Amino acid sequence: MKKIISFFIIIGIGLLFTACSLNIDTNVIVASTYPAYDLTKRIVGDKYEVTQFVPNGQEPHDYEPTAKKIGALYDAKLYIEIGFGFEAYTNSLPDEIKNKALTLSDGIEPLYSHHSHDHEHDVEDHDSETVNPHIWLSIKNAIKMMNSIVNKMVEIDENNKAYYEDNYLKNKELFEALDIKYREELQDRKTNYIATTHEAFGYLCKDYGLEEIAIMGITNADSPTASELAKITDELKSKNIKVIFGEASESSSFSDAIASSLNIKRSSLNTIEALNDLTQNEDYISLMTSNLASLKEALCNE
Ligand SMILES: [Zn+2]
Structure with missing residues (x-):
């Protein structure tokens, strides 16, 4: 087609x-x-x-x-x-x-x-x-x-x-x-791992010594198979992941399923790929600032 x-x-x-x-x-x-x-x-x-x-x-x-x-x-x-x-x-x-x-x-x-x-x-x-x-x-x-x-x-x-x-x-x-704010505020983090749905945050992670574990691939269409999902769930468990990041705009079934099976929190990070009704008055700086607040809350709290 x-x-x-x-x-x-x-x-x-x-x-x-x-x-x-x-x-x-x-x-x-x-x-x-x-x-x-x-x-x-x-x-x-x-x-x-x-x-x-x-x-x-x-x-x-x-x-x-x-x-x-x-x-x-x-x-x-x-x-x-x-x-x-x-x-x-x-x-x-x-x-x-x-x-x-x-x-x-x-x-x-x-x-x-x-x-x-x-x-x-x-x-x-x-x-x-x-x-x-x-x-x-x-x-x-x-x-x-x-x-x-x-x-x-x-x-x-x-x-x-x-x-x-x-x-x-x-x-x-x-x-x-x-960039300095990111460095400073993530300094006291308890873990380097972030779990995401859409694999979008590799470049951000590289800048601050973080590592992304993504459920889906680099486009939102790359859905995991059942065995991949099981493998990722095990990985999140072994790395003691407490928070899974999704996006407000995406279908959340995979991250919901994983979050409830592992009893972990859900949070969101914005990929800044497109604005939507909720973010129409935001820009790169404000969205990256919100992303930092979400990261800090997930990584720095025990
Ligand atoms: Zn993307």
Whole structure:
């Protein structure tokens, strides 16, 4: 079915592209997803209109844009994406769009999914498909990503170089302060393990010496089998895990089942992949600050 849809998208794109050409005088910068949007907006400010390609409320990992939506990318001055396979639709983008994209994972050291590495017999997983794409959940990476954005903005709009660089420095300072706060507040933790549902927090864990045990894989669709679930439950028990982190927006049946069978608490961490009704007034900094409070409560209390 997916192949058929992709075929029609490609046909549709072909028809659209005969009608439009690359527009370099436009005022619009398109960011693929919320994390790309938030970081871009911090640098670009009001110099361009920044829009978000995958709407909030949609699951970015398996979003399938319409041909019309892809066609509209031709009218953008710049398209900014996360990369590392986060935007699954990237393969269906035409070369002209891919070539003008700024890919924020460029220059970031990849981490790989524990899930696919643990599955010895899973021949479907290749390294290129199992890179963990949730790079922005490392504050240090987020600073690097803003650095890529500022360099690109200076390149395409040199007249406003000082404005972009000033925005970068102000935000870098905010992000560095948050990174220090994480380090300080997690210092007195009783354990290094965090149990999560969606395997999204590897980059965050690496920054602070934590280790993630995830029930599902790097997309929310990778559900565990019954035997995997049993194995993970044993692992949580042997590591004396007291809290399991889910997300407010996801289906919680697996984490509920595990939490009740082990009699442990449930808490939540936000992947910051997309905003929803509850988080529409939040941003990267406020969501990462809430995440720190949840981590501190789970890891530092006995
Ligand atoms: Zn994700």
